[in-house]
Amino acid sequence: MPPNGKPQWEGPSEYPYGFRDPEEYLFRSQPGLHREVVEEISSQKSEPDWMRKLRLEAFDHFLARPMPAWGGNLADLNFNEITFYIRPSDRAQVSWDEVPETIKRTFDRLGIPEAERKLLAGVGAQYESEMVYHNIQQALEKKGVIFLSSDDGLKKHPDIYKEFFGTVVPHTDNKFAALNTAFWSGGSFVYVPPGVHVDLPLQAYFRLNAQGVGQFERTLIIVDEGASVHYVEGCTAPVYTRDSLHSGVIEIIVRRGARMRYTTIQNWSTNVYNLVTQRALVGEDAVMEWVDSNLGSRLTMKYPACILQGKGAHGEILSMAFAGRGQHQDAGGKMIHMAPGTSSKITSKSISKAGGRSSYRGLVRILPGAAGSKSKVVCDALLLDSDARTDTYPTIRTEEEKVDIGHEATVSRIGQEQLFYLRSRGLTEEEAVTMVVSGFIEPLVKELPMEYAIEMNRLIQMQMSGSVG
């Protein structure tokens, strides 16, 4: 698409979630990396001693570890300007009426309780560092489904936390996992008992409001044998000149025969660094699906992973990235096959425009013993104009003979013939381009719950508006 000298979508000015609330907080730590802040978080949360020690250990590990030299540009990320802990309210409310008025207004504007009424089994909402609201349908609660903020999870189920916390993503995994382990606050704890099917999705909503804030949500999900659940998270933030940092760690355990889907609609404003580690351990005959869409943020580095531990385990990743002006989406996925008969599939769709850069970075690894494993990776990239950039960096590694691995990637721009055809049917060029883009990401969008599919299409249209003349 030639820019035609027409104004292009600038991002922030048309970002609908760019509003901000006054910054009135119960507690706000001093900015920068300080051991005292780690201690303060732990003591404010009255945590068990082992967690405090683990945080401090992770803090030391973070300091000792070099910044990653690959991926996106992290040179401008200044930890000294980041506020690592902001506590907006006392505790996670279970009744929407009790949520502080300003925060409530924010989430009302984002449509959270409304969505909940319609189709959700449970909702959690995180504002800055803390979950401000958490609720679940009573029927599920009776079946033994647990859906709590991570802080409450640790308080109410210390044994489970002691046993599983940091086992899927240890703090030594990477620099940002260490950072998260040191400063973690908020996130969800989900437990689904054996055989229980949670038919409607559980949702968490993440909001950054203050300037230069760091959000380190930590989620632990355990889906017990034969159970199933779908968890959806959405993220937004206002637009500031100072960059914010969101660095979550998501740990998921999918036990034998269970099924888990984790969906992310990431729509941070373009001043947010989004550096997330998501990983699932997948047991025998279990299924893990990551649906990951990255539309927002300045830089996203996020590679959801499935460790296929049990025989016949299946992992799937659907990754969608849209990089506009000033954005770099470095996304992808990892599949580690450790057991016989495991299978995986990664589908990546990326769109770049107006100087944006999308990169697919992925790993498929077949370890000795994982005989009969199958893996298929398909990466498609669409370039909308000549300033945009796309990269593909896959790694495929096998130490097994009886495997079937396929990887395909294509890069293309919108076909002039397609556009001509649509325009000959009376569509404007912008409508035509938007339609082609919608068709391009269709395989992903159709996997979303309907409300999100509508939202996704709306977000894409917004990204596209004004992009052509």
Added chain:
Amino acid sequence: MARRSERACENNDPAALKPPPLTDIQVEAIGRETGEPGWMVDLRRAAFELYRRMAMPSPAADAWRRTDLLQFPFSELNLEALAVSGKTKRVPAAWLKPAAGARTGGQLALDDRDVHTATLDDDFIRAGVIFMPFSQAVRDHPDLVRRLMGSIIPATADIFAALNSILWDAGFLLHVPKGVKVDKPLHSLLWSSGEGLRAWRLLINVEEDAEVSLLHEVASPERSEAAARLDIVEMIVHPGATLRFFMTQAWGGNVVRVAHEKAVVNRGGRLFWGNAHCGARSTKVFSTLELIGEGASAQWSGLQVLDGDQRADITTAQNHMAPKTVSDLLNKSVLMGASQSNASGMVRVEPEAAGTDGYQGNRILILSDRAKAEALPGLEILSDDVRCSHGVSIGGLDPEEVFYLRSRGIPEAESKALLVEGFLEGILHRIPDEEIRQRMHLAISAKMKTMEAGQVQNTESVRQQPIPDAEGAQL
């Protein structure tokens, strides 16, 4: 991260990671030995100055972390071989047979640094074609050599390129003047004793609208002591020219190899480049296509047939730097025994390269559960008017296909061999010249024979026969 540090720890051999300890005296001796002109000696000295300031690459560096080659004790290698000349060895007759039989337009065979054969059809000589040992070209065509040598791969590229620029004692120059069509395939051979550390280079310059085909072979006998070979292959395809370059590498299993190969293709130039790697214990190749003129095209075809503990780590780059350029890369590996193959490639399309078509394919056939394969096919696209894609497939033989052939009465081992043959065919058919194709096939079949005999896991049997009727080579 963890993997990198792990690698670094593995490297506890004190001899590893140290560059070979060269002295001024040794460097001076190389030039003196061949009586080369002062400017060439100066080039070696300059490369030596550079080399002294260089360190071995870090095993954590992106280009080196997938190979075990840096753990090889380069610093302990015998450099004495360099100072010794005229050591006559017998070049096996099988290798000396002209590649395209009677159609061969010229043949150049080196026995390490010594010239064994040097022929070129009179027609081509009259047309100004130069096809001669590099050391002779240095004396006979100093202007050409000074202008082009190192212009594609300078000594500054890395420590191995610097080392090659100091040490090289064998080499070939092929120059085809403007408009000249060399309509018979040329054949060059470097037979080496397979001792110590040595370096060779090949420079091919195909002037405007000229055309040439070359089959280049390197081979050495099986020996027990460790040895290393460093290659530099520089290719320049001028506007409208066509180069067909094919290479078979059959070093003995005692050899490790570090190769830098690069071709620059100008406007409307066409390059067909194929290579078959059968030999060497560990290979690290940097192979680059640079399409710098509008409408330049290149086809790159690679084949690795590995067994025993062989490793091949091949880094390819397809750089599209001008509009309407086309690159088509297909690499196939057959892995037996406990061999390992790593193929990392990058297709890069610069903003000015509109209308580009780039393809990168990797097919890996694993015939043993001890073999390991890794593929990293990358794309970096900075222009929107492109068609770029890559594809990777890794797997063993399809049991259904084996079953089908067996149901037709073909024994299992033979069925498998047929399927492997079919797999290789996909690469071999990209070699246009029938005789060159057959010649390259010979080296491959020798290796595959062991599989037919059901000896896939057996390293030693393979090592005994690098090429048919080359027994005379066994020292």
